[in-house]
Amino acid sequence: MNSLPKKVITFGEVMMRLSPPGYEKFAQANSLELVYGGGEANVAISCAYLGMKAAHVTRFPDNALGKAATQFLRKHWLSTEHVIYGDTMIGKYFLEKGAVHRSSEVIYEREGSSFSLIKPEMIDWEDVLKDADWFHWTGITPAISEGAAQCCLDAIKVAKKRGVRVSGDINSRDNMWKYGKTMQEVMPELVQDCDIVITSSRGIREMFGLGQSSDKFRVAAKSLMDAFPKIEKVVGKTRKSVSASHQQIQGKMWNGSEYIKTDTLNITPVIDRVGTGDAFAAGLIYGLLHYKSDMEALNFASAACALKHTVLGDVNLVSLKNVTSLTQGDTSGAIKR
Amino acid sequence: MNSLPKKVITFGEVMMRLSPPGYEKFAQANSLELVYGGGEANVAISCAYLGMKAAHVTRFPDNALGKAATQFLRKHWLSTEHVIYGDTMIGKYFLEKGAVHRSSEVIYEREGSSFSLIKPEMIDWEDVLKDADWFHWTGITPAISEGAAQCCLDAIKVAKKRGVRVSGDINSRDNMWKYGKTMQEVMPELVQDCDIVITSSRGIREMFGLGQSSDKFRVAAKSLMDAFPKIEKVVGKTRKSVSASHQQIQGKMWNGSEYIKTDTLNITPVIDRVGTGDAFAAGLIYGLLHYKSDMEALNFASAACALKHTVLGDVNLVSLKNVTSLTQGDTSGAIKR
Amino acid sequence: MNSLPKKVITFGEVMMRLSPPGYEKFAQANSLELVYGGGEANVAISCAYLGMKAAHVTRFPDNALGKAATQFLRKHWLSTEHVIYGDTMIGKYFLEKGAVHRSSEVIYEREGSSFSLIKPEMIDWEDVLKDADWFHWTGITPAISEGAAQCCLDAIKVAKKRGVRVSGDINSRDNMWKYGKTMQEVMPELVQDCDIVITSSRGIREMFGLGQSSDKFRVAAKSLMDAFPKIEKVVGKTRKSVSASHQQIQGKMWNGSEYIKTDTLNITPVIDRVGTGDAFAAGLIYGLLHYKSDMEALNFASAACALKHTVLGDVNLVSLKNVTSLTQGDTSGAIKR
Amino acid sequence: MNSLPKKVITFGEVMMRLSPPGYEKFAQANSLELVYGGGEANVAISCAYLGMKAAHVTRFPDNALGKAATQFLRKHWLSTEHVIYGDTMIGKYFLEKGAVHRSSEVIYEREGSSFSLIKPEMIDWEDVLKDADWFHWTGITPAISEGAAQCCLDAIKVAKKRGVRVSGDINSRDNMWKYGKTMQEVMPELVQDCDIVITSSRGIREMFGLGQSSDKFRVAAKSLMDAFPKIEKVVGKTRKSVSASHQQIQGKMWNGSEYIKTDTLNITPVIDRVGTGDAFAAGLIYGLLHYKSDMEALNFASAACALKHTVLGDVNLVSLKNVTSLTQGDTSGAIKR
C-alpha cells in the first residue's frame, strides 16, 4: 500500500433532504431543515472525511437549487468536476424523524428528476475513472431509470477494464423498479464484475434466486460467489432495531474462505439513523484499502456505521481518529480536549 | 358498527402552552414555544387523527389570541363551530421540560380566564350533541369554576338523554378547587351518568371515599361501580416513572366481570410527557367504538399512550396505522419508506 | 449554623463558550450558541441558585464582549463588583457535543486573554474577602499564567488569615502549564492552606508524587493529608462513562477518620456533560456549610452533580429543592405542577 | 345586501412554498421556511380574514404532505370539504427574497403534481357551488393542464347557471402553457361568462388581440367588454417598482360607464411582495359585495393590496378593520393598544 491518498469515485442521485426540525411531525413543521444526500454520495463524503480523495458523479437541474446541491458536495470535500446539469427538478425526500416506537417516515419525490433523465453519452467514464482506485455504486441507481442503469453498467465495465476495484451495495426493492425492467433482469450483469458486494441473504434470494435453502448469510453469500466467481467478498450487517431510538449493529463477511463477524455495537440514543448503511460501506472501502486483514476492515466498517448514528444528516462526518478510537474498544465517548 | 366515522364531542379549557425550547430552564429562555392544549381538546384532536369526527366546545377571549387558539384546533382537524368568545384572558401554562432526575415544572395561570367565566346559558347542548356518538369530559373542568362545573353537568345530562355515550377522566386534586365547592361535593353527580370512568384507586378513594380497604385498582373500581351502577367500565393505567426520560405504561380495566391488563410498554427516551393520559383516553374511546373486545380496546389505548410520549406538544398526532402497528407488537420503530 | 445566607467567593477565568446547536458538528454549524463558563464561576453560580450569596473575581477585556460576559454573571445572581477590565481578548472555548460513542470535542483559545494577563496588584483580597464565608479555587487557574497563580496564592493566604474556609478543586494536567513553571512546583504552596481538597488518586500521584503504592482513592487521600496536615477532607468522585450519553456518578470522601461513599447515580441520557464537576464542588460547599454530617454533604454534592448533567450550559441552574428531592431518593423526575 | 356572511369559492393549485429565511440566498440556506400558497387559495383565505365564508377546491397527494397542506387551509379558516386527494406530488415553489436592486427569484416545480392530474369528473360543481355567492378563478389554472382547464370551465358554467357571480384574474404568460393548447385558444371561452375581469392592457392584447391601438388600460378594458358583453367591470392596478423594497400601487377600473382610479399607495419597506395581487382581488370581491360604489370597492381593493406587502407568506392575514382604517386615510401605522 503506497502512501498517496486513495481516490474513490461514486455515482448516483443526490437528493434534497427536507426534514421537520428535531422530532416535529410533518403536521407541525413550519420550516424544513435542508441537507443533501444519496447512498453513493454519502459514501464518497465519508471516504473524504477519512482522508481519501473522493469525487461524485451525478446530474442536477441547471438552476440555483442544482448549484446549491453541488456546493454541499464541495463543502464536504468532494471533487465536483464531473457533476453535470440539465432539466429542471432535483430529486427530494422528506424525512420525519421517529423516536422509540414511532417510526421515521420518508416520502420520496424522485420521478422526473434531472438525475433520472441522465443518458449514457453524458459521462466519459474513461476520463472520470482515469486516476481512481475504487468505484462504488448501489442498487438504487439501476432502479431509477434505464439511463441511470446503463450509466452504472458503463462505469463498472470501464472500472473493471482499468483495474479500478468495484464495490456494489446492491440491496434493492421490487417496488422501486417502475420503468419497465425488473431487478432480476438488470442486477446480474451489474454484479458480475464487482469485487465486493454488500448485501443481505434476503437480497441475494430476491434478486438472484440464490441461497433459498437457508436464511443464513454465510450460505447465501457462498451461493452468490459461486454464481458470480469474480466476486471476492460478500459483506453484510445484522441490525437489531430495539426501537427507533436504540439500534444494535454487527458486521459480517464471507471472503471465500472464512466467515467473520464483529462484536455487536449498541447505539442509544440514536441521533440520525439515515445513511448508516452508507457509512458502513465507506468504512469497508477504507478498511479494505488500508488494513491487512478482513477482520480489521470489517471492524472499521462497523465502527464507522455505529458512529454515523450520532451524526445529523445523511453523511458521516466523523474523522479517522473517531473511528479508530472506537475500533480499539473505547466506547466511553469521553470528552476530547 | 356502521361505517360512518364516529363523532366525539369534548368540553373544557384550552390553554396557551408556553415552553422554553428543548431542555432550557425558565432562567435561560429567550423565547417560548407556543402550542395549545387542554385535557379534553387533546382527546378530541387525538380522535380526529385516528379518523373520527371531533368537535371541541370551549370559550376564548374575543381577541387575536383567542382566534389563534381556535386556529390551532381547526388546523388539527377539529370542528370549532361551538367555540364561543368573550372576556379578555386566555388560560396559560408554562412548561419547563425536565430530564432524567430533573422534573418538568408547570406553572399555571388560569384564574380569571375566559373559560373560567363561562355560564351555562352560553351553550346549547342539544344542538352541540345532536349528531354525536360520544361525549368526553375530565375532572379538571368542574374544578375551574361553578359555571364550568354546571356546563359540564348539563352536557352529561343531555348526552345521557340523547343516548350519547359518556366518558369521564375524573382524576382531580383538592388544591385545584378554589371557588368554594369541593370535589367530594361535585363529582358524584357528574360521575353517576357516565358509561366509562377513567381514574385511579387513589382518585376513587379521595373523591368518593370508596375502596379504602385496599390499594388495588380492581377493588376500588368494583366499589365505584357498586356505588354508581350506570358505570360500565372503570379504566386506569399504571405508570412507572423510572426517570423523567424513561417511563413505563400499562393499561388496566374492570368491566364489571373481569379485570384485564395490558403488557407494559417501555418508553425511553421520552420526547414529551404531557398529554399522554389524554392520548390514553382517546385511544380508549376509539378502541371501545371500533373493537369487539375490551382487551383490544385497552391495548389500543395503551399503545396510543405510549406513542404520545414521542410527540412534541400536548396532542397525539399519530395515525391509526401507527397505533395498530404497535398493538400488533412491532416495537422496532423501523423507518417507513 | 446561623440563618444569614453564607457568602462564597470564587476566582478564575470565565470563557465565552461557543457551541454548534444540538448535536451538530463544527463542520455543520452556521451559528454558535453563546454562554459563558469557567470552573470557578460555575461553582459560584451554582451556590447562588442554592440560596447562598456569591461573588466572582475575574478579569475581562474592556469592550462590549467583556461587558456581556459580566452581564451573564449578573443575570445568574452573582455579585460582579470585583470584576476588573483591561486588555482586549476574552478566553474562549468551542464545544462540539458528542453522543453515544462519539466524543465531545473542545478547542480552547485562552492564550493572551485578559485574564491570563492579570497581575496581583489588581485585586485587593482583603476587601474582596471581607465578609466571605468560603473561598474556592481550582487547579486550572495557576496553570494559566504566573500572574494568575500569584493572585490565587494571595487569595488563599488572605482567606486563611481571615478565617474564611478554602476549598480547591485541584485537578490539573501537565499540558496546561505553558508559562515556565510546572504543577509540581506550584501546587504544594497553594494546597497547604486549603481546608477541603477535591481531587483524584491520579491527581495526587501526578501533582505531589504521593499515594503511588496504590490506585485507591482512600490511600492517596490519606497520604495527601499526611503531607499537608491543614487539609481536613479530601473529596473525589468516581465517574463511569458508559457512553457520552450515559454516565454514572459516585461521591467519595476521606475526612481523616472515615472513608465514605454515596450510592451511584445513573444518568441517561446526558443533556450537557460540561460543568458537572463544578456542580459537585458547589454541592459540597453547600453541604458542608448546611449539613451536620459529611455523608449528608457528600450525598448533596453527588445529587447536584447528577442533576447538572440535565442542564444546558456550564452552570448548574437547579434549585435547592431539586437537589434535596434527589438526595431523599426521588429519582422519578415526575412533573411538578 | 343581507347580513349573512357571503360565501366565496375558489379553485386552483396550492403549492408548498419553500424559502430561505429572511434575506438568505439559496446558496446560503440551511433550512427553508414552509408555508403554502396559490393565487386562488390566497384570495379565499383573504376573504375569510375579512369575515366572509370561504372554501377552496383543489387536489393534493394522498400522503402526509397533502394532509399538511390541507391543515394550512383549515388553520386559515377555509372550508376544506371539497379538497380531493390522489397521486403523489405536491406542486412547489422556491422563493429567494430580494431587496433593493436584487430581485426575488422563484423556481417552480409543478409538473406532474397531483393538481395537474385533476380530471373534470372528480368535482361535483353543483354541490360545491350550492350556497355560494361568488366564484373566483385565475389564468394560472387553465395553463396547468387540460384537466385543470376543463374543471375551471365547468365551474364557471355551473356558477353562471346558478347565479353565482364570477371573477377571473386572468393574467397569464405564454411560457406557462406547455400541454398543447395556447392561452389564445382557451381563455375566450373562460372569460365570456365572467362578471368581473382583473387584467392589464398587456394581458388583453396578448390573450385576445384586443386594444392594440393604445397602451391605455381604459381603451383595452373597453374593447374587452365590447368583445365579451357579459363582463360588467374590468379592473387592474398600476404597480411601480421603485426597487424590490419599495413599491407603489394604484387601482383602476372601467365599469362600462366610467373610468376610476385610486390614489397611489407608497409601500416601503416591502416585507413580502408575493400574493399582493391576490390580496387586491380578494379586496375587490369584498368591496363589490359590501360597498355601494365602485370607487369604495376599488379603494378597499387597493388598501388590501398595500397591506399584504407587510405580511409574510402568500396570504393576506389582515382584518377588515386594518383595511378600512387605511381606506379612511390613516397611513400612520400607529400602534393599536
Next chain:
Amino acid sequence: MNSLPKKVITFGEVMMRLSPPGYEKFAQANSLELVYGGGEANVAISCAYLGMKAAHVTRFPDNALGKAATQFLRKHWLSTEHVIYGDTMIGKYFLEKGAVHRSSEVIYEREGSSFSLIKPEMIDWEDVLKDADWFHWTGITPAISEGAAQCCLDAIKVAKKRGVRVSGDINSRDNMWKYGKTMQEVMPELVQDCDIVITSSRGIREMFGLGQSSDKFRVAAKSLMDAFPKIEKVVGKTRKSVSASHQQIQGKMWNGSEYIKTDTLNITPVIDRVGTGDAFAAGLIYGLLHYKSDMEALNFASAACALKHTVLGDVNLVSLKNVTSLTQGDTSGAIKR
C-alpha cells in the same frame, strides 16, 4: 456636578413581553420572543447603560417566572434589592409588530398581576431612596390599582422630603383606569411635587382641564406650571408617524422662561418602536443631571429617543458614546471598528 455616578430610582410594573418573531402576525406565531419591559424599568435600564447607577422597585410573583424577570433586570445592570415577591401572576403584553401601513397591535394582560396587588406597607421608601439622586414615575402606575397609586404617591413625597429630584412621565388614558378612581382625581396630587413633568398638550388638557384654549404645547405647559408651581420644566416631544416604519421625532420644553425645540430626527426604517418614549425620559434625566443647558439636555433626550427606535426590545441599550455622537450631528451610522 460631582464625579460619582448619579443614582436613579424608578417604580412600576415590569411585564413579560411576548412577541411573534420578526413581522409574523399572531395567527402565524409558533413561538414568542420573550423579553421584559415596563415604562419605568425601561428608564432605569437606559440610565444604567448611560453610566448611572439605577435601581428599580417592583413586585413579581414568587415563582420561576418572577425570578426570571428579576434576572432580566439584573442582567441589564439594575440593582434589584428592592424587588418584592408575592401572589402568582406576572403582568404580560403581547406585541405584534407592524410595518408601513400595518399597525403594531398590543394585547395587555395585567389584571390581577402581582404588581397590581402591591400595598403601600410593602415598600420602605426611606430606605429605597436613601442615596438616590432622582426618582422617576409614570402615569401608568397610578392607573393600575389603588395600592400602586398610593405607593407612587408615597415615593414622591419621600423623595421630595429627601431632596431627591422627581420626574413624572404622566401621560395616561381614561380607559386604563378601572379600579374606581379617575385620572382627573388622582393625578394632581402626584404631579404637584414633581420637578420635571413629561407630557403633551392633550395630556394636560385631559388630566387637568388646562390649556384648553390652544393646541400649542407651549401654552399648555405654561398653564400647567401656573397650576403646579413646584414644576420646573414641562417637556414633550412631537412625533410624526409617516408610517409604522418611518417616524420623526422632535423634543420640546418649556422651562418657565423659554420654549426650546430640537431639530427633527428622521428614523427609517424603525426596528422597534416600543419604549422610545422611555428612552426619551432617560435621556432627559441624564441630560439634566450632566449638561449645563436645557437645550443640551433636550438634544440628548431626543437623540436617545431616536436611537431606541433601532434597538429590539423595550429597553434602550445604547451607550453614552452612541448618544453623544448623534447629538454632535453624526447621523451617518458609519461602522465603528
Next chain:
Amino acid sequence: MNSLPKKVITFGEVMMRLSPPGYEKFAQANSLELVYGGGEANVAISCAYLGMKAAHVTRFPDNALGKAATQFLRKHWLSTEHVIYGDTMIGKYFLEKGAVHRSSEVIYEREGSSFSLIKPEMIDWEDVLKDADWFHWTGITPAISEGAAQCCLDAIKVAKKRGVRVSGDINSRDNMWKYGKTMQEVMPELVQDCDIVITSSRGIREMFGLGQSSDKFRVAAKSLMDAFPKIEKVVGKTRKSVSASHQQIQGKMWNGSEYIKTDTLNITPVIDRVGTGDAFAAGLIYGLLHYKSDMEALNFASAACALKHTVLGDVNLVSLKNVTSLTQGDTSGAIKR
C-alpha cells in the same frame, strides 16, 4: 480576450465572523451567526460567482475550526489547494449590525492568529500563480505581521515576473500597524509593481504623502501615478452614508488619460454593509478582464458593490446576470420567475 474562464488568485487572512442575529446588540445575543470573511477572499469568491476561476491562499489553525473555514471557501467555489495549516488560533471579528443612526460595531481578535504567524517560505508563489490571470491583495495584509507583508511582496514580484496582472486595494489605517513597521515604510514597495490601485485621496495622502494640495481624487490619483509609473489605473468610490440603513455609491477612476465617474446608486434599506468594497474590487477585476472600456468596467464594479449591500455575510453571492441587469439600468428589483 479568449473564452476560457479567467483565473484570479487572492492572498490574505480569512476570519471567523460572529454576529448577533438580525439587529440584536452584543448584550442581547444568545447565539452568534457564523460565517467567514476577509477582504481578499471576499474578492475571490465574488469573482467565482461571476464565473471566473478563483483560488485563495491563506493559513488556518490545524484544527476543526481551520477545516471548517476551508470548507466555507470550498462551498463558495474557491480552489483551496494552497491553504496551509499550522498554529492554533483563527482570526475573528465580532460584528454588531447597526441601523439608521446606530452604527455597526466591530471587535477584532487577530493577534496571534495562524495567519499572522505565516512565513514567506511557507508559500511557493511560482506554483500558486502558474496559470493565473490576476493577483489581488489589500492593504490589510502587510499591516498584520512582517511575515504577511513579506509573503505579499513575494507574491506581487512573482506575479509581475510572470505577467499576471496585479491589483491592490491599498487602504490602510495607522492604528492597524503594530509589529514595528509603518505603512509609510512598507506600502511603496508593494504598490510600485501594481497595475491597478484601488484607494482614496486620503489614502494616497496618508500613505505616500502625495496629493496634499487638493482633496480631489483626480489630483491625488494623478500624483500617485506620477510617483509609481507602472500603475495603469487608480480607482476609487464615493460613499455617502445617509444613515446606516441608507447608502449611496459612485465609482470613479483616473486611467492616466481621463477621469470617469459612474452614476450614483441609492441603496435603502441596507441588508449587510460589510464587504461592499470587496465586491467593488471583484467587479472591477471582472470588468477590466471582460469589457472593452473602462467606463463599462467601472459601471460593473459599482453595480456589484451596490448589490452586495443586499446580501448577508461578507461575500457577494450575486450572479453575473444580477450585475449586468443593474448595469443596464434595471433598478426595479422585479421578481424573476
